[in-house]
Amino acid sequence: MISMVLRRIGNAVAVMVAVAFVAFMIFQFLGDPVQLMLNEQASQAERDALRIRLGLDQNFVMQFMLFITRALHGDFGISYRNQQDVMSLIAERFPATLELVLVSTIIALSIGIPLGVYAAIRKGSPIARLLTMFSMIGVSIPSFVIGILLILIFAVQLNWLPAFGRGDVVHFGSWTTGLLTPSGRSALVMPALSLALFQISFIMRLVTAEMLEVLRTDYVKFARARGLPNRLVHFRHALRNCLMPVVTMTGMMIGDLIAFALVTETVFQWPGMGQLFVQAVMFIDMPVMAAYLMIVSAMFVTINTIVDLIYLWVDPRLRQAGAARGYHAH
Amino acid sequence: MAAEAVLDIRNLVVEFPTRRGVLTAIRGIDLTIGRGEILGVVGESGAGKSLTGAAVIGLLESGGRIAEGEIHVCGRRIDQLPLREMQKLRGRTIGAIFQDPLTSLNPLLTVGDQLIETMRVHMPLSRAGAMARAVRLLQEVGIPSPELRIAQYPHQFSGGMRQRVVIALALCAEPELVIADEPTTALDVSIQAQITALLKRVCRDRGTAMMLITHDMGVIAETADRVAVMYAGRIVEIGPVASIIRAPRHPYTKGLIGSIPSLTQRSERLVQIDGSMPRLNAMPEGCAFHPRCRFAMAQCRRERPPLMPAGTSEAACWHLNGEVSHVA
Numbered sequence: 001m002i003s004m005v006l007r008r009i010g011n012a013v014a015v016m017v018a019v020a021f022v023a024f025m026i027f028q029f030l031g032d033p034v035q036l037m038l039n040e041q042a043s044q045a046e047r048d049a050l051r052i053r054l055g056l057d058q059n060f061v062m063q064f065m066l067f068i069t070r071a072l073h074g075d076f077g078i079s080y081r082n083q084q085d086v087m088s089l090i091a092e093r094f095p096a097t098l099e100l101v102l103v104s105t106i107i108a109l110s111i112g113i114p115l116g117v118y119a120a121i122r123k124g125s126p127i128a129r130l131l132t133m134f135s136m137i138g139v140s141i142p143s144f145v146i147g148i149l150l151i152l153i154f155a156v157q158l159n160w161l162p163a164f165g166r167g168d169v170v171h172f173g174s175w176t177t178g179l180l181t182p183s184g185r186s187a188l189v190m191p192a193l194s195l196a197l198f199q200i201s202f203i204m205r206l207v208t209a210e211m212l213e214v215l216r217t218d219y220v221k222f223a224r225a226r227g228l229p230n231r232l233v234h235f236r237h238a239l240r241n242c243l244m245p246v247v248t249m250t251g252m253m254i255g256d257l258i259a260f261a262l263v264t265e266t267v268f269q270w271p272g273m274g275q276l277f278v279q280a281v282m283f284i285d286m287p288v289m290a291a292y293l294m295i296v297s298a299m300f301v302t303i304n305t306i307v308d309l310i311y312l313w314v315d316p317r318l319r320q321a322g323a324a325r326g327y328h329a330h
Numbered sequence: 331m332a333a334e335a336v337l338d339i340r341n342l343v344v345e346f347p348t349r350r351g352v353l354t355a356i357r358g359i360d361l362t363i364g365r366g367e368i369l370g371v372v373g374e375s376g377a378g379k380s381l382t383g384a385a386v387i388g389l390l391e392s393g394g395r396i397a398e399g400e401i402h403v404c405g406r407r408i409d410q411l412p413l414r415e416m417q418k419l420r421g422r423t424i425g426a427i428f429q430d431p432l433t434s435l436n437p438l439l440t441v442g443d444q445l446i447e448t449m450r451v452h453m454p455l456s457r458a459g460a461m462a463r464a465v466r467l468l469q470e471v472g473i474p475s476p477e478l479r480i481a482q483y484p485h486q487f488s489g490g491m492r493q494r495v496v497i498a499l500a501l502c503a504e505p506e507l508v509i510a511d512e513p514t515t516a517l518d519v520s521i522q523a524q525i526t527a528l529l530k531r532v533c534r535d536r537g538t539a540m541m542l543i544t545h546d547m548g549v550i551a552e553t554a555d556r557v558a559v560m561y562a563g564r565i566v567e568i569g570p571v572a573s574i575i576r577a578p579r580h581p582y583t584k585g586l587i588g589s590i591p592s593l594t595q596r597s598e599r600l601v602q603i604d605g606s607m608p609r610l611n612a613m614p615e616g617c618a619f620h621p622r623c624r625f626a627m628a629q630c631r632r633e634r635p636p637l638m639p640a641g642t643s644e645a646a647c648w649h650l651n652g653e654v655s656h657v658a
């Protein structure tokens with residue numbers, strides 16, 4: 001069990017080293033940063049000084065080691081665009097994105113799973129059909145359309161919620177959160193909902209499909225034949241066996257949302273990583289792009305590792321040493 | 331007799347409405363099982379054996395419904411009970427065992443969890459009390475070191491051991507009646523006899539009545555007190571096992587008995603039943619078996635024979651009136 005946990009963590013580290021290498025190679029092949037950073041009138045002495053400051057006078061391997069060591073300390077160099085420390089640029093933005101994504105995912109799970117279970121166990125009833133229909137609409141409307149509709153209704157018409165920004169935030173060291181202030185919370189409602197609507201629909205459909213399949217299994221039939229009440233049959237026996245795909249998809253979704261929260265962040269002018277990344281791409285701001293790549297990858301890898309560990313926790317069959325069978329979403 | 335019967339099925343009819351019309355899968359079945367009695371139900375695949383069991387425990391697949399007839403268990407009519415009442419009976423009054431032990435247990439819960447939850451749903455037991463009972467029960471069904479095994483998951487048990495767990499689960503709330511639907515079919519041949527013997531023993535010990543569904547006449551011969559032979563949704567012969575094995579009256583029963591190797595070793599000739607059972611939407615006129623029957627006569631094609639007394643048993647065959655024609 002412990003060895004399996006260690007192996008999965010080892011895998012995660014290996015993936016991160018590979019990603020770091022790719023990020024590092026971006027520097028190697030995409031032009032000379034010294035050219036980009038200094039203007040044409042800079043003297044040779046100035047150029048050499050910057051070259052040494054950036055560590056570009058070292059050989060390839062040394063540079064890579066230096067890159068990794070610095071990355072581990074949260075040092076991704078300075079932005080070409082405005083010469084600011086990349087890490088502090090990201091530290092300003094990352095909490096906003098993560099907060100938005102996690103809140104909308106929690107909303108999605110706590111609404112999507114119960115609705116999915118309901119639609120499965122009441123299959124064919126009018127409410128279940130209505131839910132299925134709404135979920136179909138929910139997965140097909142782009143989130144920015146929902147965002148704009150929400151703004152029109154709740155900000156422009158009713159004036160209940162702010163249309164943009166993050167409200168007041170509370171600082172904890174370098175971390176910021178809007179969850180602790182009233183304006184922060186009300187600013188979060190619409191962006192989180194517009195992200196969550198797709199997720200709710202998606203998770204609901206997934207849970208419904210999985211539940212319908214599990215409800216047909218022999219062990220559910222046998223649980224019924226033993227006279228277990230529906231509550232136990234549906235939640236203890238059936239839902240538990242549906243959780244693997246839900247965990248997998250939720251993990252992938254969180255990763256996707258962090259990487260592509262861009263659209264929602266643009267609609268709501270949410271000060272997150274998405275906007276930072278767009279600016280970095282337009283300016284070919286290498287250190288910011290590399291740091292972004294590393295951080296988003298680290299999120300993906302962390303989430304995947306957590307997903308794997310949840311598997312081990314939920315499914316006793318995977319806990320046996322040597323069990324190579326894994327779960328995959330269909 | 332009728333008052334003592336644990337299970338009393340009267341004129342049971344089960345239908346499935348489909349797009350192409352209503353299919354009648356069970357066409358009027360009468361049977362009783364007494365206290366501590368084992369009734370074997372035998373017949374080819376599709377005869378309606380499983381549906382009969384499913385109807386008793388109220389777990390017909392969606393769409394299937396009891397269109398006619400009554401089911402009484404321990405003197406109480408149960409075929410029209412509301413779901414909540416039926417749930418109280420399942421496990422507590424009627425236990426069920428299904429064919430495949432590999433898929434009958436929830437893979438994510440320990441064997442002990444599944445036993446304990448079942449007992450505690452039906453009986454006022456503390457967790458510790460249920461645990462102690464569960465260990466004893468596993469011991470009783472022949473699982474070695476039950477106090478260790480109880481904390482294990484189904485995948486850590488072999489097929490035969492899992493079916494023992496399933497038997498323990500079916501019996502854990504001490505039902506009056508057990509419906510065992512092909513409990514050994516999915517198992518290794520070497521284990522089948524053990525499991526059948528176990529089922530017989532635990533039911534005898536507890537005085538539990540059992541409906542043992544199988545397509546294997548050999549299992550019936552070893553285990554059951556009485557046997558009901560089913561064909562195309564009806565019982566075609568029913569009576570004490572000994573007399574039916576010794577002197578089957580219905581040509582279909584003769585075919586089934588002829589297909590037990592151990593019983594026909596000496597006769598050298600294995601009786602085969604040619605053809606297959608008619609489909610539900612293409613039932614022949616008269617006796618449903620006549621297209622496959624070597625003895626079919628004009629009356630068989632015209633008129634359906636009812637169950638008629640024949641010695642200690644009953645059979646549905648026109649030839650009971652004139653036994654001579656049987657000698658082929």
Ligand SMILES: Nc1ncnc2c1ncn2[C@@H]1O[C@H](COP(=O)(O)OP(=O)(O)O)[C@@H](O)[C@H]1O
Nearest residue numbers: 346355374375376377378379380381382391610
């Ligand atoms: N859900 C269903 N829908 C339609 N027909 C069914 C259904 N379940 C069973 N049947 C039909 O009922 C008949 C009896 O089935 P069953 O009781 O399972 O037979 P067996 O004797 O092999 O256990 C079969 O002809 C089968 O096709």
Ligand SMILES: [Mg+2]
Nearest residue numbers: 376379380381
């Ligand atoms: Mg069957």
